[in-house]
Amino acid sequence: MSITATSPRTAAPAAARRAPRRRFRFPYQPVAAILVAVLVLGVPFWLVIATASKDQAEALDPNLEAPSDWRLLDNFATVFGDGRMMSAFFGSLLVMVPAVVGVLVLGSMAAWILGRRGGRLSAAIYALAISGIVLPPAVVTIVLLLRQLGLAGTALGMIGVYMGMYLSTVIFFVTGFVRTIPHELEEAARVDGAGPVRVFLRVILPLLKPVLATATILICLYIWNDVFYALFVIGGRIDTLPLNLYQVASAGLYLQNWHLIFAYIILMSLPLLITFVVAQRRIISGITSGAVK
Amino acid sequence: MLPKGAARPRQKDHPLWFLVPALVVLVVFFFVPTLFNFVYAFTDWSSFKSAINFAGIDNFTSLFTNGTLLNSLKVTLVYAVLVALFQNAFGLGLALLLERDTRVNRAVRVAFFIPVIMSALAVGYIFQALLKPDGALNGILGALTGADVSIPWLGNTTWTIVVVAIVHAWKWMGLSMLIYLAGLKTINEDVLEAARLDGANRWTMFRSIRFPLLAPAVTFNVATALLGSMNGFDIVQATTEGGPGGTTELLNIFIFRTFGQGLFAQATTMSLVLFLLVTILAFPVIRYLRKREDVL
DSSP: OHHHHHHHHHHOHHHHHHHHHHHHSOTTHHHHHHHHHIIIIIHHHHHHHHHHTSOHHHHSSOOSSOOSSOOHHHHHHHHHHHSOHHHHHHHHHHHHHHHHHHHHHHHHHHHHHHHHOOSHHHHHHHHHHHGGGTSOOOHHHHHHHHHHHTOTTSHHHHHHHHHHHHHHHHHHHHHHHHTTSOHHHHHHHHHTTOOHHHIIIIIIHHHTHHHHHHHHHHHHHHHHHOOHHHHHHTTTTSOOHHHHHHHHHHSGGGTTOHHHHHHHHHHHHHHHHHHHHHHHHHHHHHHHTTTOO | OOHHHHHHHHHHHSOGGGGHHHHHHHIIIIIHHHHHHHHHTTBOOOTTOSOOOBOTTHHHHHHHHTSHHHHHHHHHHHHHHHHHHHHHHHHHHHHHHTOSOOHHHHHHHHHHHHHHHSOHHHHHHHHHHHHSTTSHHHHHHHHHHSSOOOOOTTSOTTTHHHHHHHHHHHHHHHHHHHHHHHHHHTSOHHHHHHHHHTTOOHHHHIIIIIHHHTHHHHHHHHHHHHHHHHTOOHHHHHHTTTOSTTTTOOHHHHHHHHHHTTOHHHHHHHHHHHHHHHHHHHHHHHHHHHHHHHHO
């Protein structure tokens, strides 16, 4: 053991260091990577694009054959025309935007206090506030509660439910971040006579930008794609894109219309897809930060 | 500099009323419904009558005796374990395959993140089309083997749950891959260099150095995969709707179905079961995984 380990180090250190590196550079790696991507991602994605470009007869049995006639844009137009896609799009925005803004503002306010105050009370509140990350929401009794509050089936009720679900995530992320902000920055503002509201708005909130960006991305992803909680709270009252997709796809009338379902899927994925392509570096670093510490 | 003097104003500088709005929302929309779970699971609340009466443990006994409680519990647990296994295996495999920062690898990584940002419901419908008996996957297999293949991927009472778990893992493996890639980046190059000089081959290096050092990434990935799949709904609803024969009926699928039938108390009971299952399982799992990290 020791002989084989020490002899190359003394005899030819450069060669020993280089030799295994060269072996590590497996020349077929790019080919393998592309092959895996084509098989695992390319097949399903091609199925979606090809089927979404066919006419009804050709799309009856979705297969991997190329469409004889590319009608992707026509199918997009049909989906826009028949389906309630635009109202669903605005319905999605109507519940997502206020919910995201709400959790960010309320979550940051709470996280600032929880990150700064010591003591048993803050620790207990913090533990309770972040328990929602793990615990599943009580989806059935939420509906009952919303009825009692007169919020059943309303956008406000849905916004409240989403806020209740994702405040924990924001408080968890932001509290950790607040603890890394030096106290001196706040002190300086305080010496200048700033009260807590001013300190929070002028000093803390701007510093939270990176962590709030990460939280925004995560929560937008969840809410934009959520169908389960929306089915309980606003199903049949307000359309969102996933709710609409669910109704269209599970309605008997549309069961044979794979081309329209897939055209719908492409259209509803586009907003997040474009956001992702534009900001992929930030999104990826935001999501992975904190997970591996 | 002024520890005593600075400590006192600090409480006033961070007033407790800043917590109030967040706590109000949390209490109203999260904790009260959760407490209601413990109340309404013991009633006969339904859409068929207006009065809600106390019913003791009737809901539990009826769900237990007709077998749905144990079936849904079993299905949810099996699904969660399978998803955690597949998602981590795929994610780690991808991370190792795409570890080096080449242009091809970077592009492929981005491509694998697309399913993560797609709607799970949409992913479910795509795979429903792909896995039909006369669907695209059987078409590929048929072309490869030269025979007519018509495997009912989504119609097998034993194996469909595995197939659906693989679809779930397919959707989320890009996220696990990113977490593993970030974990691999944190491993000190000198440690690997030393092992290489000691003559360790790539498998030994992976097994005894890189994988143990990935413990934080494993914790995060296993915990999120378990939680995500125990709360799963969209993919299963879009592919099998709980079938065939209830073999993929997750707790959430059952809750949705019985809620739609107006059996609110039964749905609440299952919601409570899910709550207890997650509470009983998630915390010990996370603690166990954290302890593994500490050993290093």
